[in-house]
Amino acid sequence: MHADVACDLPMLYHRTEDHYFAATCSLHRRHNACINAYLTDEALDPFNLLFIRVGSGPMGDAVAAMLDVIRGTTLDIRVVIHEEKVEGLRDVLTELGFQAAEVTTAMVLEQSHLVPPTSDSAVQISLTQHLDDWAAPLGNAFSMLPEGLARYQARHERALEAGEALYHFTLSSEGQVRSSLTLSMCDGEARLNDVGTLMDSRGRGYATQLIQAALRHATSLGAERCFLEASTQGLPLYRTLRFTRLFDYQSFVRGPLAAPSSEGHFDLPAILES
Template identity: 70%
Template sequence: MYADATCDLSTRYHLTEDHYFAATCALHRRYSAGINAYFIDEHFVPWNLLFIRVGSAPSGEAMVQPLELIRRTLIEIRVVIHEEKVQGLREVLTGLDFQPAEKTTVMVLQLSRFVPSKSEGGVQISLTRDLNAWAIPLGNAFAMLPESVVHYQERHQRALEADETLYHFTLSVEGQVSSSLTLSLCKGEARLNDVGTLISFRGRGYATQLIQAALLHAAALGANRCFLEASEGAVPLYCKLGFERLFDYQSFTRQAVAVP
């Protein structure tokens, strides 16, 4: 990809990113074109989190206010930073007791070029508003505590009730929901999130079948591209589906600060 084309795709990616997190988080603050902060919940509860994402757009002095917010925030914080901005922020975050966490890879697929592979029979794929079923594989796949699963499900339920463009898919085998994901649409672009499969059902191609169904749905709704943010271990799966790398993110985390 040429540099200007990559830049434009990064901008489109950040639109889908901000749309998804703003839809599923209680509070949202936009500091600049590339810096957004989200509070998972409105109250100081165990699963609340300040979530800050720093994109590729020039930030100038825009990080001053987020850093002030970080300094006065007691709850857990996660900062996700575009690869080009890591060097400039690593030292200041380390000085604020942050630790490096996982790297993720932002990827894109041109939907006009997507050719689904032949799917195996014996599965049922559903577009559902039953988030009880949708949440089961996520809790298992990501080792979430039961109360955290309930809270995450409630966040998505509020997004549905607010008519956000989120679509929840499940894949069932012999009546048992084994895989699920979320598809979101924003200004002609699609995004995949929450791709999870029950641990005991992994390695059978179910996630691939579910992703392909979601991509076909996105194309049918007129989406041009689909974006996602993949963990290191999931990158080979998405490459096989035709996704290409745009850039990497580096995460930094700081645990909640104990109140004296």
């Protein structure tokens, strides 16, 4: 079923975002419509990451709960904050040892504005549930260590086994997988994640062709819009494909801390599940 078209685009964006991260993370806590926390790999230190996203809605009392979770864990933490909320949270995060990191851009494409597909008979595009090939370009493109990549692949495999609406695409040329991405569907809205191309295969239009194929598949599933979160480096490509900006996110990061005494230290999985 499609979401009500009267819903604003940022709200739809956050809905697809939450669906994707909840599907691919070990634990998820929805503090409110604005603040969501995700634990990537429960009890798999050092690969577990507390990942918090602050959206465009009212933060309310959930801010206090979010800060309690942050203060109660020694885990590596990334907080991704909507541009309008940054100034209200910057000082307290700095006091807690966070540093500003990258800026990313939330974008949307109306499927009716799809760029005509690029045709190249020398490439093969596949939709697969066998994720070894899908993972290889991601590991290379994002400089992921082998064990971290294996954990990330396992998270996606668990999501597929759970019946989540994730679709994994690969593009191959000359017998080698060159590019891959993930399409997710939530209430009739599409989202792209994990767009990666081998470093030595960039500049050949592979990502463009793969994204166009995924967008056509989304249309076949009834999607009228597609959302994504773009890095600064990815913006030119997505603009060429007619994605438009919704808002920016600012990330803040804090590395893992030395373990404190048990007094006052929370059981993070229990908090996220509460």
